[in-house]
Amino acid sequence: MSIAFVFPGQGSQTMGMGQQFLENFASARHVMEEVNDALSQNLTSLILQGPLEDLTLTENAQPALLAISMAILKTLENEAKRPILQLVHSLAGHSLGEYSALCAAGVFTIGQAVRLVRLRGQAMQKAVPLGKGSMAAILGLEVPTVEKMLKDFSNPKEVCVVANDNAPGQVVISGHKTTVDQAIVKASEMGAKRAVPLAVSAPFHSPLMQPAADIMREALHQSSLQNPILPVFSNVTAMPVVGAEALPDLLAQQITGRVRWRESIMNLSSMGCHHIVEVGAGKVLTGLNKRIVPDRTATAINTPGDLDLFLQSLT
Numbered sequence: 001m002s003i004a005f006v007f008p009g010q011g012s013q014t015m016g017m018g019q020q021f022l023e024n025f026a027s028a029r030h031v032m033e034e035v036n037d038a039l040s041q042n043l044t045s046l047i048l049q050g051p052l053e054d055l056t057l058t059e060n061a062q063p064a065l066l067a068i069s070m071a072i073l074k075t076l077e078n079e080a081k082r083p084i085l086q087l088v089h090s091l092a093g094h095s096l097g098e099y100s101a102l103c104a105a106g107v108f109t110i111g112q113a114v115r116l117v118r119l120r121g122q123a124m125q126k127a128v129p130l131g132k133g134s135m136a137a138i139l140g141l142e143v144p145t146v147e148k149m150l151k152d153f154s155n156p157k158e159v160c161v162v163a164n165d166n167a168p169g170q171v172v173i174s175g176h177k178t179t180v181d182q183a184i185v186k187a188s189e190m191g192a193k194r195a196v197p198l199a200v201s202a203p204f205h206s207p208l209m210q211p212a213a214d215i216m217r218e219a220l221h222q223s224s225l226q227n228p229i230l231p232v233f234s235n236v237t238a239m240p241v242v243g244a245e246a247l248p249d250l251l252a253q254q255i256t257g258r259v260r261w262r263e264s265i266m267n268l269s270s271m272g273c274h275h276i277v278e279v280g281a282g283k284v285l286t287g288l289n290k291r292i293v294p295d296r297t298a299t300a301i302n303t304p305g306d307l308d309l310f311l312q313s314l315t
Helices: 019-024 026-039 043-049 052-056 058-080 097-104 110-126 143-151 177-189 207-221 244-256 261-270 284-292 304-314
Strands: 003-007 090-093 133-139 160-167 170-176 194-197 275-279 297-301
Touching: 003 058, 003 097, 003 284, 019 026, 019 043, 019 058, 019 304, 026 043, 026 058, 026 110, 043 052, 043 058, 052 058, 058 097, 058 110, 058 275, 058 304, 090 097, 090 261, 097 110, 097 244, 110 207, 133 177, 143 160, 143 170, 143 177, 160 177, 160 261, 160 284, 170 177, 170 207, 177 194, 207 244, 261 275, 261 284, 275 284, 284 297, 297 304
Parallel strands: 003 090, 003 275, 275 297
Antiparallel strands: 133 170, 133 194, 160 170
């Protein structure tokens, strides 16, 4: 069976995530030690003990989620007694999770990756003044309908765009708060099952994030990046990345552009993947993946019990 690992993005963080791995596996603790050293911060303590409001800050949530994904992945490789190259067909990650996927593919070291996503979180938070931007989930409408709706009142001065194409009937929009609020009302009038603002601090994946994109493009160009050892699907193209030289521009575009998750999973499936495994905190992507490709197996590994079930499936 062809397997893909996928990695969650911001919003999946919870207090205590990964705790059972950190308590039971030295490999997971070693990853967190590397992360703590790279950031000069006891991120482990923040993840396990909080406070939650600090963990939820973008500059902490992004490295914390990546760290837990990598801690679980390294434990999985150790317990399977196989490197990732012998375990999976391809990799993908949702927004921030794309950095986890690239780290898993050997593009970044763990230290590099957490420093980059900390910078990413800080830059994204600072790009737009607090309260000026917003995001909302539109449930029950498809992307073409939402795009057509947004053309009626979005303009360069009042931006509102499709930020995430997550799954059939699940679209996220992002932009100026006033315009997003208008879109929520309009979507409800057009028959959306739900149209609700998201509890986020900035309008991610919209043109308003351009200052953050510029910062990340420069930082990535200055980083030493290796070619991925496995296909990694880009959020921007919904196709595998071709070589490390393309990554600074792709990852910069990702900050202002649409997360094409639905298309990525469909393409991953069409290329022969039969089992999609979410590695990290939560099961958000697993729910989306089941809706996108219901004829494929979609599971998650975020507890040692999940890991045991996965290892049994390999035999």
